[in-house]
Amino acid sequence: MTIEKLKLLNIGFGNSVICTRVVAIVNPGSSPMRRLREDARNDNRLIDATQGRKTRSLIITDSNHVILSAIQTETISQRLESIEVKGND
Numbered sequence: 001m002t003i004e005k006l007k008l009l010n011i012g013f014g015n016s017v018i019c020t021r022v023v024a025i026v027n028p029g030s031s032p033m034r035r036l037r038e039d040a041r042n043d044n045r046l047i048d049a050t051q052g053r054k055t056r057s058l059i060i061t062d063s064n065h066v067i068l069s070a071i072q073t074e075t076i077s078q079r080l081e082s083i084e085v086k087g088n089d
Contacts (some may be wrong), residue, residue, distance in 0.1 A: 004086070006018055006020075007019040007083050007087060008038055009022060009076070009079055009080055010032055010072050010079060011049055011059060011067065011076060012050075012051075012054060012069050012071040013029060013050075013070070015069075016051040016071060017059060017067060019080060019083055020059045021062050021063065021082065022059060022060075022061060022062075023060045023061060023062050024059070024060040025057055025058070025059050025060075025073050025076050026055075026058050026060065027057065027073050028055050028056070028057065028058050028068070033058055036058070036060075036066060037058060037066045037068070040064075040065070040066035040076065044061065044065050045064055045065045045066060046067075046068070047065055047066070047067045048067065048068045048070050049067055049068060049070075050068050050069060050070040051070065053064065053070035054064040054070060055068045055069070055070065056069065056072050056074040057069045057071060057072060059076070072073070
């Protein structure tokens with residue numbers, strides 16, 4: 001894959017994820033999401049990108065990593081949509 005095709009998704013505080021690697025963006029409040037977070041922590045697949053702030057969304061990648069973000073789920077989803085729309089132009 002060439003560098004031109006790599007689109008980065010801003011997940012807050014100077015942190016980014018490659019758009020094509022994102023599988024899901026979910027709210028962290030439910031019990032299944034808390035279990036997912038704990039399982040990722042136990043398996044060393046958890047990446048904390050909150051910079052010490054409250055976790056407002058979980059980003060699941062195709063490599064089964066779970067990324068914590070302090071940005072709202074809706075905001076990240078809108079950013080991802082705008083990147084995909086721009087990419088199709």
